[in-house]
Amino acid sequence: MATDSASFFRQTSVPDKFEERNQCIKSFVERHKSLQNRIVLVSSGGTTVPLESRTVRFIDNFSVGTRGSSSAEYFLDKGYAVIFLYSKKSLIPYTRHFVKIPFLDLLDSCVKNDDVCVRDEYRGEIKTVLQKYRQVTDEGRLLMVDFSNLTEYLHLLRASSQHLNSIGPQAMLYLAAAVSDFYIPKSDMPQHKIQSSDGPLQLELQLVPKMLEPLTREWCPNAFTVSFKLETDMEILLSKAKRALNKYNHQVVIANLLETRKTEVMVVTRDSDQWLRLSGEELASGTEIETKIVEELQKKHDEFRT
Amino acid sequence: MATDSASFFRQTSVPDKFEERNQCIKSFVERHKSLQNRIVLVSSGGTTVPLESRTVRFIDNFSVGTRGSSSAEYFLDKGYAVIFLYSKKSLIPYTRHFVKIPFLDLLDSCVKNDDVCVRDEYRGEIKTVLQKYRQVTDEGRLLMVDFSNLTEYLHLLRASSQHLNSIGPQAMLYLAAAVSDFYIPKSDMPQHKIQSSDGPLQLELQLVPKMLEPLTREWCPNAFTVSFKLETDMEILLSKAKRALNKYNHQVVIANLLETRKTEVMVVTRDSDQWLRLSGEELASGTEIETKIVEELQKKHDEFRT
Numbered sequence: 001m002a003t004d005s006a007s008f009f010r011q012t013s014v015p016d017k018f019e020e021r022n023q024c025i026k027s028f029v030e031r032h033k034s035l036q037n038r039i040v041l042v043s044s045g046g047t048t049v050p051l052e053s054r055t056v057r058f059i060d061n062f063s064v065g066t067r068g069s070s071s072a073e074y075f076l077d078k079g080y081a082v083i084f085l086y087s088k089k090s091l092i093p094y095t096r097h098f099v100k101i102p103f104l105d106l107l108d109s110c111v112k113n114d115d116v117c118v119r120d121e122y123r124g125e126i127k128t129v130l131q132k133y134r135q136v137t138d139e140g141r142l143l144m145v146d147f148s149n150l151t152e153y154l155h156l157l158r159a160s161s162q163h164l165n166s167i168g169p170q171a172m173l174y175l176a177a178a179v180s181d182f183y184i185p186k187s188d189m190p191q192h193k194i195q196s197s198d199g200p201l202q203l204e205l206q207l208v209p210k211m212l213e214p215l216t217r218e219w220c221p222n223a224f225t226v227s228f229k230l231e232t233d234m235e236i237l238l239s240k241a242k243r244a245l246n247k248y249n250h251q252v253v254i255a256n257l258l259e260t261r262k263t264e265v266m267v268v269t270r271d272s273d274q275w276l277r278l279s280g281e282e283l284a285s286g287t288e289i290e291t292k293i294v295e296e297l298q299k300k301h302d303e304f305r306t
Numbered sequence: 307m308a309t310d311s312a313s314f315f316r317q318t319s320v321p322d323k324f325e326e327r328n329q330c331i332k333s334f335v336e337r338h339k340s341l342q343n344r345i346v347l348v349s350s351g352g353t354t355v356p357l358e359s360r361t362v363r364f365i366d367n368f369s370v371g372t373r374g375s376s377s378a379e380y381f382l383d384k385g386y387a388v389i390f391l392y393s394k395k396s397l398i399p400y401t402r403h404f405v406k407i408p409f410l411d412l413l414d415s416c417v418k419n420d421d422v423c424v425r426d427e428y429r430g431e432i433k434t435v436l437q438k439y440r441q442v443t444d445e446g447r448l449l450m451v452d453f454s455n456l457t458e459y460l461h462l463l464r465a466s467s468q469h470l471n472s473i474g475p476q477a478m479l480y481l482a483a484a485v486s487d488f489y490i491p492k493s494d495m496p497q498h499k500i501q502s503s504d505g506p507l508q509l510e511l512q513l514v515p516k517m518l519e520p521l522t523r524e525w526c527p528n529a530f531t532v533s534f535k536l537e538t539d540m541e542i543l544l545s546k547a548k549r550a551l552n553k554y555n556h557q558v559v560i561a562n563l564l565e566t567r568k569t570e571v572m573v574v575t576r577d578s579d580q581w582l583r584l585s586g587e588e589l590a591s592g593t594e595i596e597t598k599i600v601e602e603l604q605k606k607h608d609e610f611r612t
Contacts, residue, residue, distance in 0.1 A: 051365070056484075056538070056564060059357070060366045064395075089370075089395060095408045102401045103409055104439050107424065107432070116432050118413065118422040126413070126422050133410050178362075181502035196487035196513055205507040232362065258362060 005209040008154070011185060015152040021145055022159045025083060028143045029163040032081040037141075038170050038301070039081045041160050043177035044068020045090030047150040051203065053189050058149070059205075063178035065090030066262070067228075067290060071174060072142070073132075074294035080172070081141045083160055087153070087177070088146050094133040098126065150180050154211060161220035169305045171223040172297070173215070176254075178230065183208050212248040224301045225250035232258045241268040252300065254293060262289060267296055311515040314460070317491060321458040327451055328465045331389060334449045335469040338387040343447075344476050344607070345387045347466050349483035350374020351396030353456040357509065359495045364455070365511075369484035371396030372568070373534075373596060377480060378448070379438075380600035386478070387447045389466055393459070393483070394452050400439040404432065456486050460517060467526035475611045477529040478603070479521070482560075484536065489514050518554040530607045531556035538564045547574040558606065560599060568595060573602055 032039050046063035069091040072084050076093070086092060091099065098106065106126070108119045118126050136142045145160075147153040157175075164171040182205035216225055227244060231237045234257060241253040245268065255266040255273075264277040276292045338345050352369035375397040378390050382399070392398060397405065404412065412432070414425045424432050442448045451466075453459040463481075470477040488511035518533055533550060537543045540563060547559040551574065561572040561579075570583040582598045 048366070052538075056536070057365060057367045057486075059363060060354070061363045092408060095410050098409055102398060103404055104401050104432075104436055106409075107436060109433065109436065114429075115421065116424040116429055116436065123420075123422055126410075127415065130410055130413060130415065130422065180363075182507045200513060201488045201509075201511040203507075203509040203511070205509070207502055207506060230362070232358075 005211055005214045008209050009158070011187075012151045012155075015147075015155055018152075018155055018159075021156065024143065025145065025156075025160050026163050028081070028083060028140075029166065031140070033167050033170075036170075037081045038079070038172065038305075039083065039164060039167060040075050040172040040174050041083045041085060041164060042068050042072045042075065042174045043085045043153070043157065044072070045087030046178045047087060047153045047180050048148065049150050049180045049183045049205075050189070051184060053186070059180065059182070061178045061180070062258075063087075063090065065092070066096070068174075068176040069093050069096045070288050070290040071176060071294055074291050075174075076132075076136045076141060078294065078298050081143075083143045083145060083164075085145045085147065085153070085156055085160060085177070088148050092144065093142065094129050097129055098122075150183055150208065153177065153179065157211065157215070158219055161215055161223070164223055165220040168222040169224060171220065172301055173220065173223050173225045174297070175212075175225070175227050178228075179211075180208055182206065210248075212244070212250065216248045216250045224252075224297075224304045226252040226254060226297060229253050229255045230258060230261065231255075238266065238268065238273060241266070241273075242270075245270050251304065252297065265289060265293060267293070269300075311517055311520045314515050315464070317493075318457045318461075321453075321461055324458075324461055324465075327462065330449065331451065331462075331466050332469050334387070334389060334446075335472065337446070339473050339476075342476075343387045344385070344478065344611075345389065345470060345473060346381050346478040346480050347389045347391060347470060348374050348378045348381065348480045349391045349459070349463065350378070351393030352484045353393060353459045353486050354454065355456050355486045355489045355511075356495070357490060359492070365486065365488070367484045367486070368564075369393075369396065371398075372402075374480075374482040375399050375402045376594050376596040377482060377600055380597050381480070382438075382442045382447060384600060384604050387449075389449045389451060389470075391451045391453065391459070391462055391466060391483070394454050398450065399448065400435050403435055404428075456489055456514065459483065459485065463517065463521070464525055467521055467529070470529055471526040474528040475530060477526065478607050479526065479529050479531045480603070481518075481531070481533050484534075485517075486514055488512065516554075518550070518556065522554045522556045530558075530603075530610045532558040532560060532603060535559050535561040536564060536567065537561075544572065544574065544579060547572070547579075548576075551576050557610065558603065571595060571599060573599070575606070 045065040046061040048058040048060045051057045065086055072082050072093040075082050106118055106122050107116055109116055145156060147156055184205055212227055229241050237255050241255040244253050253268040255268050264275055267274045278287060278289055351371040352367040354364040354366045357363040371392055378388050378399040381388050412424055412428050413422055415422055451462060453462055490511055522531055535547045543561050547561040550559050559574040561574050570581055573580045584593060584595055
């Protein structure tokens with residue numbers, strides 16, 4: 001049986017260090033409200049679902065936060081203030097460009113003096129990214145908030161969107177995090193690690209309530225809200241996107257397939273659907289599809305605000 | 307019904323890029339064999355188990371590879387050659403010391419020249435670690451091999467241990483990876499993403515065959531083999547460790563509890579069990595329990611070799 005969102009929150013306890021982060025989000029929103037900045041909440045990464053109370057095992061999904069972390073950069077380029085709500089261990093803006101090489105391989109001891117420097121071959125790229133990063137940090141336009149599991153994510157999502165409600169249509173919610181559809185309620189969870197000597201494992205997972213419902217109805221009804229739909233089956237992609245828009249009454253669904261998600265997405269609204277694609281040339285030059293997504297959403301957000 | 311290891315391997319296909327990595331492991335072992343070096347295989351991190359064929363969701367465990375990556379450093383300190391078999395996204399030796407701070411926050415553009423340098427406050431520590439890292443790299447004593455899921459891990463474990471068999475008791479297997487106990491056989495897996503509209507999710511997971519069995523019997527019978535036992539319940543910890551030793555006939559089980567695993571472990575052999583613990587002083591100074599584990603194992607490995 002599906003739980004509704006209110007009882008989900010009642011069942012779960014407030015996560016550790018929630019209040020501290022809640023206050024950070026609140027002041028961030030207030031400051032940018034007074035500066036009349038647009039603010040986008042970018043959620044990113046996956047949400048884990050524990051299978052045991054003292055958690056050894058959990059269900060996760062493939063998301064490493066590429067979509068969210070790159071989009072956050074493009075929103076910052078466009079002048080937005082960004083609340084980046086991301087799962088621990090997923091990619092973060094700017095730093096994400098340098099995760100494929102172990103950090104120590106980027107460095108060299110300088111002979112000429114006592115410094116430890118970035119190696120020549122990486123210096124140019126790191127310098128460019130570092131400058132951008134410093135600029136948004138100095139301007140206080142990027143707030144990083146991390147979470148580690150589904151419950152923590154949902155508490156922080158509710159809090160952030162409630163704060164953003166105070167700026168009405170100036171706010172965008174860009175919900176790129178891959179949120180679990182299923183979870184095991186605390187009352188059904190074994191306390192200790194599941195023993196393999198007990199034989200094959202039967203798990204029964206319950207549906208996570210769809211939080212878009214209270215989000216668009218109560219928490220933040222006037223924001224420009226963008227949700228994501230990831231499928232592996234093209235047949236059902238558009239119909240599922242349209243159904244979501246009708247049901248939750250929000251502005252945009254970005255629909256994409258697991259295997260082509262880095263090169264093409266569909267921007268779906270109640271009365272339109274449009275593919276954004278990278279050309280062969282763009283692909284070769286390292287252009288990211290998120291630059292097109294953000295460009296398109298900024299236009300739509302501009303129309304929406306006026 | 308439990309599958310035996312042979313049929314597990316028959317059911318699964320050889321992972322991508324397996325042969326390339328297999329060759330690297332083979333040459334690494336041959337080179338250090340000719341140098342008469344001791345070699346330890348350190349497995350590290352968790353193994354994921356896909357729930358769908360085109361994987362969106364998977365079961366993972368909490369392991370981030372702290373035990374494995376720190377132990378690898380201490381084995382390198384002791385002169386071992388190390389094959390570090392680790393799960394993608396888990397911690398790696400040396401670099402692990404600097405993961406809590408986003409990489410870009412460690413850096414600064416130098417005013418005096420065109421360099422990008424490590425900030426003053428981090429320079430000392432980074433320099434020390436960088437030197438050690440360069441030394442083992444220059445000596446070719448560290449081979450890094452990554453895997454992304456259970457099947458890949460098991461194929462690489464079998465290949466590595468078979469190669470290590472050629473150096474007999476000079477080899478140590480230090481199996482710190484948190485291997486899944488359960489998996490979903492390919493034949494039972496849905497091809498597409500599981501739909502939440504179908505209601506609650508029933509999963510039936512099968513037992514993963516215990517690979518210590520073929521490992522100690524066939525693949526690498528003469529090595530010094532160390533397995534790990536992580537529990538959340540103290541009551542069953544020692545008995546489970548002893549049972550494993552009797553069953554698989556290997557040398558050592560490192561037994562530990564989830565909540566205290568960073569400060570105390572039990573070193574269990576067929577005729578002894580001994581706690582290793584960090585004192586308050588050691589804890590305060592940042593000593594890691596792995597330095598004691600490796601020290602103890604080196605002694606036992608020395609006795610075993612002669």
